[in-house]
Amino acid sequence: MRCAPARPEDLDAITAIHAACFGPKAWPRIDFENALYSETDQLTCIYRNGVICGFSQIRGDGDSAEILTFGVHPKRRDKGYGAALLCAAMTRAQAYGAAEIMLDVRQDNIPAISLYRRAGFTRIGKRKNYYKDLIDKRPVYTDAHVYKKELNLPLP
Numbered sequence: 001m002r003c004a005p006a007r008p009e010d011l012d013a014i015t016a017i018h019a020a021c022f023g024p025k026a027w028p029r030i031d032f033e034n035a036l037y038s039e040t041d042q043l044t045c046i047y048r049n050g051v052i053c054g055f056s057q058i059r060g061d062g063d064s065a066e067i068l069t070f071g072v073h074p075k076r077r078d079k080g081y082g083a084a085l086l087c088a089a090m091t092r093a094q095a096y097g098a099a100e101i102m103l104d105v106r107q108d109n110i111p112a113i114s115l116y117r118r119a120g121f122t123r124i125g126k127r128k129n130y131y132k133d134l135i136d137k138r139p140v141y142t143d144a145h146v147y148k149k150e151l152n153l154p155l156p
């Protein structure tokens with residue numbers, strides 16, 4: 001496996017992976033295209049044999065960076081891609097000047113929370129009723145947990 005900054009030819013695969021991860025809440029291709037050419041955002045992909053298995057989008061704002069979205073294709077999970085991608089994305093954020101990285105995660109997203117905790121993130125807060133889903137046409141709200149990690153990774 002190999003992690004690298006996303007390229008324009010990766011945008012379709014990134015959009016498809018995001019849709020496979022987040023279903024009706026997936027973002028349109030234009031959002032990732034804007035991120036690719038943004039001065040604040042970093043799109044990072046993980047490839048195996050040239051095929052994209054996952055990607056992350058991180059936004060840097062001075063000393064602090066935020067993971068905006070992060071996902072591994074459902075068929076590629078539980079193989080270490082998520083952990084490798086997270087490490088690469090954090091290293092890249094640090095290289096761009098971030099001293100800390102934050103993220104919001106659904107409180108019921110056990111795989112992601114386990115991954116972040118294992119990578120050294122600690123929970124620093126909660127956003128009440130942050131996520132809204134429609135179940136049987138009724139709104140159901142879920143809290144977000146806010147996690148943070150100081151960035152002091154060895155840079156290449």
Ligand SMILES: CC(C)(COP(=O)(O)OP(=O)(O)OC[C@H]1O[C@@H](n2cnc3c(N)ncnc32)[C@H](O)[C@@H]1OP(=O)(O)O)[C@@H](O)C(=O)NCCC(=O)NCCS
Pocket residue numbers: 021069070071072073076077078079080081082083084103104105106109110111112114115116118
């Ligand atoms: C979260 C996600 C990125 C993990 O990707 P992955 O490639 O399967 O993760 P890895 O194989 O690298 O696993 C790394 C660690 O994550 C945790 N983890 C991964 N899948 C897990 C699961 N189903 N249950 C519990 N912990 C899990 C474990 O701590 C694991 O370490 P271990 O294998 O040593 O126990 C993936 O499940 C995903 O894309 N989910 C949908 C999108 C999403 O929720 N993104 C995060 C939004 S904040």
